[in-house]
Amino acid sequence: MRAAATAALALGLLVPAAPTHAAAPADPAAVLAQMSLRQEVGQLLMLGAPSTSASARVTRLIGQYDVGSVVLIGTTHAGSTAVAGVTAALQSAAGPVRLFVAADQEGGQVQHLQGPGFGRLPSALAMGAQKPSRVRSQAATTARQLRQAGVNLDLAPVLDTVPRANRHANQPIGRYDREFGFTPHRVATRGVAFAKGLAAGGVSATLKHFPGLGRVKGNTDDSSGVTDHTTTAHDAYLRPYRKGIAAGAPFVMVSSAVYTRIDRHRPAVFSRTVITKLLRKRLGFDGVVVSDSLSAAQVAGWSAAKRVVKFVRAGGDIALTTSAADLPTMSDALVAAAQRSRPFRKLVDAAALRVLQAKQRQGLL
Numbered sequence: 200m201r202a203a204a205t206a207a208l209a210l211g212l213l214v215p216a217a218p219t220h221a222a223a224p225a226d227p228a229a230v231l232a233q234m235s236l237r238q239e240v241g242q243l244l245m246l247g248a249p250s251t252s253a254s255a256r257v258t259r260l261i262g263q264y265d266v267g268s269v270v271l272i273g274t275t276h277a278g279s280t281a282v283a284g285v286t287a288a289l290q291s292a293a294g295p296v297r298l299f300v301a302a303d304q305e306g307g308q309v310q311h312l313q314g315p316g317f318g319r320l321p322s323a324l325a326m327g328a329q330k331p332s333r334v335r336s337q338a339a340t341t342a343r344q345l346r347q348a349g350v351n352l353d354l355a356p357v358l359d360t361v362p363r364a365n366r367h368a369n370q371p372i373g374r375y376d377r378e379f380g381f382t383p384h385r386v387a388t389r390g391v392a393f394a395k396g397l398a399a400g401g402v403s404a405t406l407k408h409f410p411g412l413g414r415v416k417g418n419t420d421d422s423s424g425v426t427d428h429t430t431t432a433h434d435a436y437l438r439p440y441r442k443g444i445a446a447g448a449p450f451v452m453v454s455s456a457v458y459t460r461i462d463r464h465r466p467a468v469f470s471r472t473v474i475t476k477l478l479r480k481r482l483g484f485d486g487v488v489v490s491d492s493l494s495a496a497q498v499a500g501w502s503a504a505k506r507v508v509k510f511v512r513a514g515g516d517i518a519l520t521t522s523a524a525d526l527p528t529m530s531d532a533l534v535a536a537a538q539r540s541r542p543f544r545k546l547v548d549a550a551a552l553r554v555l556q557a558k559q560r561q562g563l564l
Contacts, residue, residue, distance in 0.1 A: 242265075250275040261298070270303075301354050341400065372413055391442050405489060428459050455493075494525065503529055511547065
């Protein structure tokens with residue numbers, strides 16, 4: 200572990216431990232300066248990849264479009280060794296800048312990597328009843344297992360607070376016990392403990408789904424028009440995110456729901472008010488902003504090209520799509536927009552630099 204990472208963990212910061220065998224990392228700005236526009240744009244894309252095998256289509260797209268990140272989709276019971284084979288094949292398709300390989304390993308019903316080498320995590324709600332030290336310990340164990348399988352980014356913890364009365368009506372979170380509790384305090388203490396445990400085990404954490412899915416009814420994955428009429432820019436339910444950001448969280452995932460009391464006109468994932476003004480400026484987040492799935496039903500009313508451009512224009516960094524068919528269109532759209540507009544090109548440069556800085560901390564440069 201690098202000395203800087205050791206010191207950060209001693210202070211309780213969410214800086215993942217780099218591999219002890221990693222070579223001296225390259226300077227992110229120097230790496231960025233050597234990239235073509237297409238390569239920069241690739242760092243802004245996360246493609247869904249089957250967790251069960253290294254798809255020929257996915258590996259071809261990674262190489263052709265210089266894709267910077269993948270997320271393992273679908274549940275596998277094959278175990279750690281099999282997943283490590285998949286992630287190694289995906290990494291071999293990438294260029295000199297290695298991939299962020301992500302998974303949804305939250306616990307409970309949302310634990311996509313299973314089998315020998317992967318322990319079973321309790322649900323977030325069950326962990327919420329435990330002491331923070333216990334939550335952190337379990338997350339650290341999970342992180343070590345993920346690293347053995349070649350996964351360096353967990354799309355967890357969920358920091359959405361679900362009001363107890365709405366638990367069963369809340370389709371995306373409450374229905375699956377994905378919340379750490381029913382109060383912002385409980386969610387903050389256990390959620391941040393989970394993130395710190397991931398960092399201690401060498402995996403980057405992702406706080407999600409900002410600014411919160413705990414007060415909606417529909418699930419943005421399979422429903423459109425999902426809207427929160429309650430959350431404000433000064434809401435107490437933002438406390439878990441504020442605490443996670445203050446602790447140094449490297450990633451935040453932004454929801455695709457509409458928050459009418461923050462920006463009534465557009466989904467959060469397309470909202471400069473949510474991403475740049477609220478998350479970055481007011482809450483002080485300077486890490487990597489990743490979108491919730493841009494292949495979801497909630498944003499199906501926009502073309503793939505418009506989805507990705509709107510996300511980056513709002514201040515986002517990594518656009519997540521589970522659709523291999525959309526990936527070329529998204530890459531082409533970002534390149535074209537950057538070529539047309541100098542201000543947009545600056546947004547692309549800034550986003551790519553943030554991704555490369557996160558990769559440097561993980562020893563991926």
